[in-house]
Every structure is written in C-alpha cells, then in structure tokens.
Amino acid sequence: MNFLESVRVSLRALLANKLRSILTMLGIIIGVSAVIAMVGIANGATAQITSQIQGLGSNLLIVSPGQANSGGVRGGTGSANTLTMNDLPKIEAAGSAVKAVAPSAGRNAQVVYGAGNTSTTVTGTTSEYAVIRSVSMERGRFLTQADVDQYSRVAVVGPTVVQNLMGSADADIVGKIIKLNNVPFQVIGVTASQGSSGFQNNDDMIFVPITTAQARLIGNKYVRQFFIEASSADMMQTAQDEVTIALRQAHKIQAGQPDDFSIMNQAEVLQTMQGVTQTMTMLLGGIAAISLLVGGIGIMNIMLVSVTERTREIGIRKAIGAKGRDILMQFLIEAVILSVLGGGIGIIFGWSGSKLIGRMLNMTASISVFSVLMAFAFSAGIGIVFGVFPARKAAGMDPIDALRYE
Amino acid sequence: MIRLHGIKKIYATGEIEVAALRGVDLEVGAGEFVSIMGPSGSGKSTMMNILGCLDTPSEGEYMLDGVNVARATGNELAVIRNRKIGFVFQGFNLLPRTTALENVELPLLYAGVGGKERKERALEALKAVGLGERVHHKPKELSGGQQQRVAIARALVTKPAIILADEPTGNLDTHSSEDVMAIFQDLHASGNTILIVTHEPDIAEYTRRIVRFRDGEIVGDEQVANPRRALSQEREERGAVS
Numbered sequence: 001m002n003f004l005e006s007v008r009v010s011l012r013a014l015l016a017n018k019l020r021s022i023l024t025m026l027g028i029i030i031g032v033s034a035v036i037a038m039v040g041i042a043n044g045a046t047a048q049i050t051s052q053i054q055g056l057g058s059n060l061l062i063v064s065p066g067q068a069n070s071g072g073v074r075g076g077t078g079s080a081n082t083l084t085m086n087d088l089p090k091i092e093a094a095g096s097a098v099k100a101v102a103p104s105a106g107r108n109a110q111v112v113y114g115a116g117n118t119s120t121t122v123t124g125t126t127s128e129y130a131v132i133r134s135v136s137m138e139r140g141r142f143l144t145q146a147d148v149d150q151y152s153r154v155a156v157v158g159p160t161v162v163q164n165l166m167g168s169a170d171a172d173i174v175g176k177i178i179k180l181n182n183v184p185f186q187v188i189g190v191t192a193s194q195g196s197s198g199f200q201n202n203d204d205m206i207f208v209p210i211t212t213a214q215a216r217l218i219g220n221k222y223v224r225q226f227f228i229e230a231s232s233a234d235m236m237q238t239a240q241d242e243v244t245i246a247l248r249q250a251h252k253i254q255a256g257q258p259d260d261f262s263i264m265n266q267a268e269v270l271q272t273m274q275g276v277t278q279t280m281t282m283l284l285g286g287i288a289a290i291s292l293l294v295g296g297i298g299i300m301n302i303m304l305v306s307v308t309e310r311t312r313e314i315g316i317r318k319a320i321g322a323k324g325r326d327i328l329m330q331f332l333i334e335a336v337i338l339s340v341l342g343g344g345i346g347i348i349f350g351w352s353g354s355k356l357i358g359r360m361l362n363m364t365a366s367i368s369v370f371s372v373l374m375a376f377a378f379s380a381g382i383g384i385v386f387g388v389f390p391a392r393k394a395a396g397m398d399p400i401d402a403l404r405y406e
Numbered sequence: 407m408i409r410l411h412g413i414k415k416i417y418a419t420g421e422i423e424v425a426a427l428r429g430v431d432l433e434v435g436a437g438e439f440v441s442i443m444g445p446s447g448s449g450k451s452t453m454m455n456i457l458g459c460l461d462t463p464s465e466g467e468y469m470l471d472g473v474n475v476a477r478a479t480g481n482e483l484a485v486i487r488n489r490k491i492g493f494v495f496q497g498f499n500l501l502p503r504t505t506a507l508e509n510v511e512l513p514l515l516y517a518g519v520g521g522k523e524r525k526e527r528a529l530e531a532l533k534a535v536g537l538g539e540r541v542h543h544k545p546k547e548l549s550g551g552q553q554q555r556v557a558i559a560r561a562l563v564t565k566p567a568i569i570l571a572d573e574p575t576g577n578l579d580t581h582s583s584e585d586v587m588a589i590f591q592d593l594h595a596s597g598n599t600i601l602i603v604t605h606e607p608d609i610a611e612y613t614r615r616i617v618r619f620r621d622g623e624i625v626g627d628e629q630v631a632n633p634r635r636a637l638s639q640e641r642e643e644r645g646a647v648s
Contacts, residue, residue, distance in 0.1 A: 002518065009515070012504070012508075016503040016504075312499070313501055315499075316499045316500075316501060317512070317516075318484065319458070319460060319487060319493050319495075319499070320487065320493060320512055320516065320560065321484055321485065321487045321488020321489070321513055321517065321564075322488075322516050323480075323484040323485070323516075324480060324481060324484070325481070399460050400455055400460050400461055403495070
C-alpha cells in the first residue's frame with residue numbers, strides 16, 4: 001500500500017471519530033498557540049524596551065550625582081549634589097572617546113501664556129543637548145552657546161506644551177513671551193514631535209539655557225545629569241573610563257574612595273534589559289512548551305485507547321493482507337495528522353491571539369517565522385514520537401488474537 | 407491446490423503442552439468444495455488458522471498453490487493471505503462505519519491495486535453476491551445475511567486460490583444461511599476452491615466433500631453423494647443457473 005493510500009485510510013478513521021479527534025487535537029492546539037503567543041508577546045516586549053532605550057539617543061552615557069550621606073543614612077543614586085557646571089569642561093576634555101556633552105538641570109514649573117496655564121518640566125541645558133538626544137526643530141531654533149553665555153531668557157517648547165497653552169500644537173508661539181514660575185521667557189522655537197517613546201513624554205518639555213535655569217528658576221548651581229555621547233558604539237566603555245578618571249580628578253577623590261557620581265552606560269542597560277526579556281521569553285516559552293508536551297501525551301493516550309478499541313479492526317485488516325508496516329503507518333499517520341492539524345490550528349490561534357493581546361496591551365507582538373516553524377516541527381515531532389508506541393503496539397498484534405477480541 | 411503433510415500444532419501453555427493437531431495429512435484439489443466438521447476442541451479452528459496462514463504449524467509441510475508456506479514469516483504470511491486466501495468469518499468482521507464498497511476494496515488496497523481498477527473489481531464482486539444496489543450502505547444498515555454477502559465479496563475480490571469460511575452461517579437464521587450457501591454453491595460452480603469449517607451437518611450437506619476432525623486428527627473423509635441444492639429466493643432474482 002502506498003503512502004497516499006495510508007493517509008486516506010488514516011483520514012477516514014479520524015473522520016469516523018470526529019469528536020474524539022477534535023478533543024485530542026485540542027491539547028496540541030492549546031500548546032502550540034500558547035508557545036507562539038507567549039514568544040510573540042515576549043519578543044514584542046523586548047523590541048519595545050530596546051527601542052525605548054535606544055530612543056534616549058545613540059551611544060549615550062548618563063552621569064548622575066552620587067548618593068547623599070547624612071548622619072549615616074545613604075540616599076539613593078543622584079540624591080547628592082556633587083555635579084556642577086565646573087565639571088562640564090573637565091568632561092569635555094576627558095578624552096577622545098567623548099564626542100559631546102550636555103548638562104541638564106531641571107524642575108517643574110508653572111507655565112502661563114495669556115489665559116493658558118500648564119505645569120511641565122523645565123530643563124536647563126546647552127546647545128549640545130539637541131545633538132545628543134536627537135531633538136529636531138519644528139519651528140524656530142534650539143538654544144545656542146550664546147544663549148547660555150548671556151543667561152538669555154529664551155525657551156524652546158515641546159508641541160504638547162503649545163497644545164496645552166494655546167489649544168493647538170500648530171499655534172503661533174514663536175516670539176511670544178511665556179511665564180515660567182512668573183519669570184518671563186521668550187519662546188524661540190518648537191521641537192518636532194518625538195512621541196512618548198522614552199520613559200517620559202518628550203513632547204511635554206521646555207528647554208532653557210542651563211545658566212538661566214540655575215539663576216532664575218532653580219536657585220542653585222548644581223547639575224542633575226550630564227548626557228555624554230561617545231564617539232562610537234565600540235568606544236562607550238573607553239568614554240566611560242575617561243569620564244570616570246576626569247571626574248575623580250576634578251572632585252579630588254583619593255584612590256580607594258568611592259565615586260561621588262555614577263555613570264549609566266546605555267549599552268549596558270540595553271544588554272541588561274535584553275537579558276531580562278530573554279529570560280522572560282524562555283520562561284514563557286518553557287511553560288507553553290510543557291503544555292505542548294502534555295498535549296502530546298494526550299495524543300499518545302488517545303491513540304493507545306484507539307488501538308485497543310480497534311483491535312478487531314486491526315485483526316480484520318491483518319487477516320485480509322495488511323502487513324505490520326501498513327498498520328504501523330496507519331496509526332502513525334493518524335497521530336501525525338492529529339498533531340500537525342492541531343499545530344496548524346494552533347499557529348492560527350496563537351498568531352491571532354498574540355495580535356489581540358498585543359493590541360490590548362498597546363504593543364506590537366512580533367511573531368517570528370522561526371517560532372512558527374519550531375512549533376510546527378515540534379508538534380509534528382510529537383505526533384511521531386507519541387504515535388510510535390501505540391502504532392507499534394497495533395502493528396505487533398497477532399491476527400488470531402485480534403480477531404477473537406471482543 | 408492444498409497439500410498438508412504431517413501437520414502438527416502444539417501449544418505450550420506454561421508447563422503443559424497441548425497438541426491441537428497431531429499429524430494431519432490432507433489434499434484439496436482445485437475447484438473442490440469441502441467442509442471440515444468436528445466438535446469443538448477437535449482442532450478444526452487451529453486447522454482453519456493454519457490453512458488461512460494466520461498461524462504456522464509446529465511441524466509438517468503446507469503447500470498452498472505450489473508454495474510452501476509452513477515456514478513463512480509474518481509479513482510473508484500477510485502477502486499470502488492477501489493474494490491467495492479469501493476469508494469469510496462467522497461474525498462477518500466488516501469494518502464498521504465503512505461502506506460495503508470500501509470494505510470490499512480493502513484487500514485490493516493492501517495489494518496495491520490502483521483506485522479506479524479497485525472500485526471496478528469491488529463493484530463486480532458485490533454484483534456477484536447480489537448486492538449491486540447496496541454498495542454505499544454501511545454494515546449496520548445491512549441485514550446479517552447481506553453483511554455476510556459483503557464479506558464473501560471481500561473474500562472474492564482478489565480472485566484468491568481458496569476461499570476459507572469459518573462457520574459462515576453461525577450467526578444467521580436458516581433463511582439467510584441458505585442464501586449464503588447458495589452463493590457458495592454458485593461460486594463453486596464457477597470454479598472457485600472453497601473450504602467451509604462448520605459443526606452443523608445441515609450446512610456440510612451443501613458441500614461436495616466432508617472431512618471430519620476429532621482430537622486433532624482426521625477421522626473421516628467422504629464425498630457427498632447428493633449435495634443439497636440451496637434454494638433461495640434471492641438466487642432466483644439473481645437469475646443464477648446451476
């Protein structure tokens with residue numbers, strides 16, 4: 001008997017027991033769709049986190065002040081005031097791996113324009129910020145070095161701020177005077193919308209010269225963060241080392257003493273986050289794989305029952321000339337059809353399921369071809385592995401005993 | 407067609423050895439219509455299994471259609487069963503949920519006969535047993551007599567060297583029994599070699615030769631002088647002449 005005939009015989013046997021066939025497939029369907037959905041969502045989460053971190057800028061190092069120590073109580077990272085504008089030239093001169101540096105100091109401020117009134121973060125910085133954080137302008141211009149040097153009262157606003165103040169993001173605000181905590185600033189530009197791709201809404205921001213911010217808004221000379229762009233991705237570690245040495249020197253820290261600042265390396269954070277999401281992917285995939293395994297055992301279980309139930313049929317087939325191989329093929333193909341069909345349906349369910357969950361969680365679930373192929377190959381493999389034992393049992397039956405079986 | 411020489415079959419159940427057959431010699435020529443009779447425990451079922459190549463003898467020679475099948479392996483036996491033997495069982499043994507036509511096609515399927523020819527030959531066999539109109543019925547939609555006729559068609563379809571029937575009328579009423587025996591008589595008339603195992607003397611009388619078994623040995627072998635002719639209304643409808 002050729003292969004095609006075997007498939008037809010198996011299909012006929014499966015169709016003769018529709019309900020049982022469907023219930024058997026259910027295990028595989030759930031298993032495969034779980035694997036695909038889980039891995040898809042986890043991959044989507046990885047991609048999202050990666051793009052968020054990369055959205056901060058490229059080859060980015062962030063220097064924050066160290067921890068405050070008061071009476072033995074240690075504050076969190078960034079709680080001390082150890083960075084000032086005096087550090088800026090030191091960092092700029094730290095080494096060849098440092099391409100650009102932008103300080104930032106900010107606070108929340110009440111913004112008023114005419115009847116418009118909103119509260120947002122005002123960030124004091126320099127012209128370099130636009131380069132490092134990839135800020136582009138919709139209208140007007142960004143801050144210049146002259147603005148910083150002259151303590152100019154000029155402000156660059158995000159589109160959300162314009163929206164909140166004037167009711168429309170397209171409203172003409174350039175050249176107008178707004179008040180930040182009652183200090184008048186002239187608006188010189190509006191940034192292009194970046195969306196909220198980072199950990200904050202990049203559009204709900206106001207940038208002013210850091211000198212003006214320190215003198216007029218914050219009232220101290222400290223810097224919250226230095227954003228540093230390394231010359232290339234390979235040079236990030238070098239840049240980090242150079243900045244560390246320069247700052248330790250500037251702050252006169254003795255050898256053996258801890259740094260009074262900390263440096264966040266974007267590449268490291270990315271790596272850590274990817275490690276975390278990878279573990280998550282494997283965890284979810286693993287749990288789903290177990291359900292796939294259980295589905296496979298379900299197939300074996302049903303096939304064994306089916307072999308016993310159809311003992312007489314096997315006897316008849318053997319009596320009229322079926323070889324052991326024919327019977328083996330019939331039951332094996334039945335198991336493979338169940339698992340492959342279940343796998344196929346599972347892929348459809350898993351795919352649509354992860355799209356649905358992705359939409360609900362507002363993220364893109366990425367279904368990789370690899371995970372689909374894996375799930376499919378795995379379910380077909382399950383059919384063979386868990387089908388062989390029952391099929392061998394059927395093929396090995398003695399026709400006389402099988403015919404006598406009631 | 408069939409030549410048995412010194413056939414012994416010994417079953418070892420634990421320490422006790424039971425001899426089901428103790429040296430059987432038997433020859434059946436082509437075109438014979440033989441019944442094998444004997445009480446239960448006489449070894450006739452064992453004989454049937456060996457004749458049908460479902461089992462091999464412990465000792466002895468079994469020539470079937472010129473081939474020694476006494477020492478064949480499982481797969482070889484399967485091929486022999488498929489090519490040379492047509493089975494008819496007491497309990498019909500049709501596949502449930504499968505149409506008459508598909509049931510009859512089954513031996514051809516295992517013989518590797520292609521779809522179109524398979525269907526034609528199956529239809530032909532079903533016509534030969536008078537079931538040309540009920541080919542798409544499933545076994546449970548057929549009467550016992552009709553089911554047995556499907557089984558006979560299935561046995562016939564491969565044009566086997568012998569047709570073996572094990573108590574073919576055991577589950578049938580007298581009317582259907584006579585129908586079935588009429589078919590066997592017609593098949594015999596058209597040249598088929600037929601062996602029927604039965605314990606009913608009435609049934610044996612329809613055949614041409616009776617071989618009697620007792621305690622694993624042949625104790626009688628006689629020709630039937632005047633075989634009874636099975637009368638069947640169904641046979642008249644088929645318009646068979648014999």
